[in-house]
Amino acid sequence: MNDNACKSGSGLEKKLAAGGFAVTAELGPPKSADIDAIAKKAACLKGVVDAVNITDNQTAIVRVSSIATAKLALDMGLEPIMQMTCRDRNRLAIQADVLGAYLLGIRNMLCLTGDHQCFGNHADARYVFDLDSLQLVRMVKRMRDDKVFACGQDIRTSKKSEPKEPRMYIGAAANPFGDPFEFRAARLEKKVKAGVDFVQTQCIYDMDRFSRWMEHVRDRGLHRACKILAGVTPLKSAGMARYMRDQVAGIIVPDDYVKRMADAKDPKEEGIRICVEQIERIRQIEGVAGIHVMAIEWEEKVAEIVEKAGLRKNGE
Amino acid sequence: MIVAEQKPMEEIVALVAGHKRVLALGCGGCVTVCLSGGQREVSTLASIVRLGCRMTVEEATLERQCDAEFFDAVREQAERCDAILSLACGVGVQMAARLFPGKPVYPALNTRFMGTNDGAGQWSENCLACGDCSLGVFGAVCPVARCSKSLLNGPCGGSANGMCEVDPERIECAWQLVHDRLKALGRMDVLDAIAEPRDWSKTHSGGPRRLSREDMADLR
Secondary structure, eight states: OOTTTTSSOOHHHHHHHTTOOEEEEEEOOOSSSOHHHHHHHHHHHTTTSSEEEEOSSGGGOOOSOHHHHHHHHHHTTOOEEEEEESSSOOHHHHHHHHHHHHHTTOOEEEEEOOOOGGGSSOTTSOOOOSSOHHHHHHHHHIIIIIOBOTTSOBSOSSTTSOOOOOOOEEEEEEOTTSSSHHHHHHHHHHHHHHTOSEEEEEEOOOHHHHHHHHHHHHHTTHHHHSEEEEEEOOOOOHHHHHHHHHHOTTOOOOHHHHHHHHHOSSHHHHHHHHHHHHHHHHHTSTTOOEEEEOOTTOGGGHHHHHHHTTOOGGGO | OEEEEEOOHHHHHHHHTTOSEEEEEEESSHHHHTTSSSHHHHHHHHHHHHHHHOOEEEEEEESOSSSGGGGGGGHHHHHHSSEEEEOSOHHHHHHHHHHOTTSOEEEOEEEEEEEEEEETTEEEEEEOOOSSOOTTTTTTOOHHHHSTTOOSSOOOTTEETTEETTOTTTOBOHHHHHHHHHHHTTOGGGGGSOOOOOOGGGTGGGSSOOOOOHHHHHHO
């Protein structure tokens, strides 16, 4: 067991600490109070992956809150990774929600800066960004390990009572594809210093760049200091491939994949095939501790991808 | 300087509608420099309002509207008008209102930001007046004002080819600039340190700010 082991009671932490290759997926909460939509997605992922990210107003579009969906997912038999962004909450609200989430049984948390609100459906909203993702990681770590709030006060009900701190397994995102490239591994090192236990990367299409980033990561020894889960997103169509290539900052899609998707008789099948190939290549890279499958509004395909890539959870 | 731009004419017309004699009041400070509220703009706007609203529009431009002493020059003129249309920034508009308590004062401009002139008709934001200047740390590029998310430990994943995802055509990634500056200065070590959360109480989050300087009070 390494230094990070079992700080939280998270199943994901236990598996990664024991040297297991983890598989996580993503469950995007619905845009209405529709519990059936959550149940349907949860059913697709149950028993298939080790933990499931519950997104937090993803792309700045209002959805069922990540904390509520995470609790529902937990009740439906999944292990949730509650995502939390700095866009919508200041340090008071975040700490209150971390306390609450812990009481609800949530043990994993992914600390994000958050997409700018200009990309969502409330572009005229006021943002918060009281903290950035690094400061958020450090704050949640200090809550867990030092049992103090951001202001330095002890996390306890009264002066006479024992501290009762929220113990989260702390994750963050890493983007090997943003610029400046040479600073990307250095920024991960800062997240490690801030106290991150695991990171999930932005979805990978440019395998060469990812490999180079992992070299930087290994040179700094970061793969030993935190668990790195490589992100993949199966392409559904040539249109989606082009959109990801041309419209989404921080994602690089090589033309070869766009061409394969455009030429395919069955683009969906081709998208799955590409995704499985990617996972197989990623598994060859030293220092990768798991795969994060972000099948956007395509949760029903996660089991197939995991199966074809030989990552079946129950088969271990 | 404080950068401002004129409001749409329909909005200005709607504000002054119903008055008979209006004082169009310019400012010789920042808004003169950024060509939105100086003598020339006062003259142009006054002509349009006269024609469009069929009212008398007097004109004057003060050295500065953020300082009470300069208003003495227009006190009589202001008294005989039944409203003031200020072409100052929001600061000047409120100073006019403070000095003429019984008189309606309307803004003719939208105050946009504190920034630099980047060429003919081009300005960009550089300072948020956060009250705790970190330019000395970040290579004299301000991430608080110039990063779309005010990140202190950037860049985020939305930086591509030196530009910010919020507007890749127009907004430079502040963190690319910080990175490039510190690299040129041989100070990349600065970026290894984690910047602590800001004390936002020194911004407007701490309530409207005031500054008192005892040394200056003594001089008066």
